[in-house]
Amino acid sequence: MTTTNLTKTPDAAPGAPLIPLPLGTARILTLAGSAVTLVGTFLAWTWSQDFPGNLTVTGYPGGLQTLTLTGALLTLLFTLSGYGIKGLRWLTPGGTHSPVRLLALGTLGTTLFAMAAISVVLGGLINLDPGAWISGVGALAATVGAFALPEDAHGETPAANGWERFRQSLKAPAPNTPEPLPGWAEILVITGVFAAGLFVFAYGIDIEYPELFIGFLITVGFTFAAFGKAGLPRRTSQLAGKHRKVAMLAALAAAICFPFTQTNDQYALIGAQVLIFATVALGLNVVVGLAGLLDLGYVAFLGVGAYTAALVSGTASSAFDVKFPFWAAALAGAAASLLFGVIIGAPTLRLRGDYLAIVTLGFGEIFRITVLNLNGKTGPDITNGSNGVTNVPDLNIFGFDLGIQHDVLGFTLTRSANYFLLMLLFTVIVVLVFRRSAESRIGRAWVAIREDETAATAMGINGFRLKLMAFALGAALAGFAGSVQAHLGYSVTPEQYQFAGSVAPNSAFLLAAVILGGMGTIAGPLIGAALLYLIPAKLAFMQDYQLVLFGLALILLMRFKPEGLVADRRKKLEFHETDQQAASDDALTGAGTGVAKAGA
Template identity: 50%
Template sequence: MILGLVGGALLLVSGLLSWSYEPIFGDISIRFWPVSLQIFAMLLGITVLVVALSRSLLAPVIGWFSAGPALLALGIGSTAFAALSLVGVAVQAGGLINANEGVYVALVGALVTLAGGVLARPLVATRDAFTVKAPSTVEIALIAIICAVALAVAAYALGRDDAWVFVLFLVTVGVIGTGLAKAGFFGYVGAAAQRHRHVLTLGAFAAAFLFPFTQDGSEINMSIATGVLIFATTAIGLNIVVGLAGLLDLGYIAFLGAGAYVGAILSGAASSQIDWHPPFIVTALIGGLFSAFLGLIVGSPTLRVSGDYLAIVTLAFGEIFRLTMFNLDGNNGPDLTNGPNGVTAIPNLKIFGFDFGATHTVAGIELSRAANYYLLMLLLTGIFILVFARMNNSRIGRGWVAIREDERAAEAMGVNVFGLKLLAFAGGAFLAGVAGTVKAHYDTSVTPDQYQFLESAFLLAAVVLGGMGTIAGVILGAVVLKLMPEKLRFFSEYRLLLFGLLLVLMMRFRPEGLVASRRRQLEFHEDDEELAEVIEDRNLAIEEETR
């Protein structure tokens, strides 16, 4: 581990040196005053040092800490970070001539760490991290710390205006996360979270609730966060259809649009053609039920087909919905949606006297309009997650999984295949419709162009990328696909290229998704006998705990 210690020390020291002659990225030209990239390098160095020291100090005690693979992952990631930093300095400062000693020291430290990982003597973990237990107070404190760190990471990431700093920060977080995962840390955290599910749920929602209070009234950052939540809640509904029931729906955005149009038409907007303005709770229910009704209409004749044929039919439905909204303009059909102009000037929500369009001050901190809608969507997200979790763990959820695995075998075992398919379509559509009613008020306008096929593709990608059938995975996938384009606008011309490259890499190296269920891990790695044995041991451990 000598090379690991040397590499970590060099990364740590590099953060105290100058990285550029030019005052870029928060002025990284100053020595002994680390900012942005310099701090990231120091974090990587600290992580490498901890892993290197843990090989001899921690691994023999707890038995599950795999320092060798972790050091190799940190070496590869640190090298990529240092090389990308060098490119960023060259681009922003006008050439490599303007790169100072700090970035080169970081590169050398990363390469030394990589060499240490390659030459590290394999040390096989004697215990599976999933089976290790600590006192409950320690595990609860660890979960609380992880939630607090996640909140700090999200707040810092959204606050970065410089795209290079944002990208390199994500690289740093990714490298540290990968290193800890290779060491087995997240296996232990997953086990602790399984034993304290309620603590994890409360901690996650507490961190999400506190997020607006970390943005100092920033409307831009909260607008991005609210858009991410709307996208995530819609993806949770699609996860019922695709992740649980295994039905490939390429027109799901139409259900979100249906709810949005219901919310817009019943909102009291000047361009609305219906003079009835019920309370928003009633409007949300109507929007959800209308979307579910559309799901039943589409599902009844089409769910008797499957696979590629179902995908084509749902794709056609999405386009039919968009074109229908175009034609309901009073010329080609009833005057209901105002045609291509859509419903505009939608007023802000007012629920129980609370005006979501006004700025409110809580504990001396201003909550902007976007923050108000963020908190509303957070409440809806909690409800959606509860519905998804309950259905997933119910007899209905097991029926959906059986249909996804083998439809004919499920039918032979007495599962009502058609009925459960229809329920999945209608249930997912209902959740999307409710989210659409909030989206209409937040966007203040609804037009047919907002609900194109590309949006359905991104929703499906969020489910697949995050991990089909999981809650945390879908939310993480939605965050990645919605946040990245917003923060990397200078890559706008290459957005689809980067998106496609990301999917190719994911399908190659982690086809089960970022956060995958154990069942799907085995499906995609059925030849991995070691993984099968580990998962079997974990299942036995869980069964023993429940007894």
């Protein structure tokens, strides 16, 4: 009698490595290469102090050396986790070898970039000291060893060529049951994650020269890709969901601590501008991410709020001799933007797709041209035309003047730090509004309209009314942020509110921030906006090539992460449906083979 075996089919065997070496040899080579790289960072990389960061000191890494050191340490830790060490195994719940490859590759990229930058700035490879060569050779050896490790197996059939295997290493890991931790340890992990995020953000803003910032981007990019492949973001989100209040408090505490970490007022100003950009992007996420309405003129609502707050601020350049308290000015800015949202949305939201995008693009240009012509010559004298509304006074809230320094607990809060904390409060309010809206019946109706408006209408949803509500809410949130922007920048001019350009925020960059970060999520637009504002601010020397690099980055993103950096489950399923279907077919094929063998 034949017995049929219907037991669970095991995961597919690991694929052959790109470089044929025994597993033990590959691990030893990776460990040894990372150790050599680490040692090289404690030696001088160049003899001249003309290269920024002072890489001439032996025994004290600085500048780009610290980034290479960080990458080498992480490569060592993740490689050791493959030996099953209990404390380190927690690092790789989703896979062991793919994160090591990404970390080793990032370390090699940072090191080679540093060596190339030293050679270009100082005039040749002759300016490289032995420490740079030692770290370079070590990083190369570690990368060779990492790519000699076998592929992680999660039920997928290993790709036939190296490029497809590398693409597989960038995909999200398969679910894996993590080792349980005590409650106090989970809270400690959550706190540590947000503390690390604060450190990385503060370090990036505090970078003074472009060579270090480019190395920082290389290291952070590969590190986060490795963490994603290791399954750490998924595990952290599970812990944050389990301890939601602790996670919210930790995130808020980390954000509040940021201005206390900055000694340069210029960097705190960048932080405040990033928050304004991020808050407006989150407002646009209501329109694009939840309701699925393509708005190409959204920056105009930011301008409406900013102009409204500036005109009622009491400045001498205002056409109105009034001075509202800030809370009234902020509400006036939000109300004016909401009103314009309704006025523009009511006749246009019956359009869909590209037609709606063209109409909103036209509205954004109409707003900019209108405030440009309200100069007393081609129209009423209200906005001072191209000169804008200037000399907007600093805010004074309950006797607290945001325009002067304040000493708090031994720390000095500068003007920019004061506005950062105020904008942080506004960001929290916008996040709460977005979250409550997304989780409500209206939010679910918005998602239904985004997915299929015809089906949603057939189920009794009033599509026009709900789309108008999304348009109005998004506009009000943008006007809310604009009221702070007017006071932070001292002036409001038409050139600040264009569809595209080198000055952020503009409509194109706001939309890109939502798509880059992840539509329909909270963290996605915040991260996307921070990246799109911070990178141009730190790489000003590449301003002439900004749009080219921006387009290239979008192409790469659409190729590898079409769902965005932070994607919800629906988007992840939508954009990776082919991969999941292939994995399902492979599993069915494997199960059928097992049944056939059992029957035989």
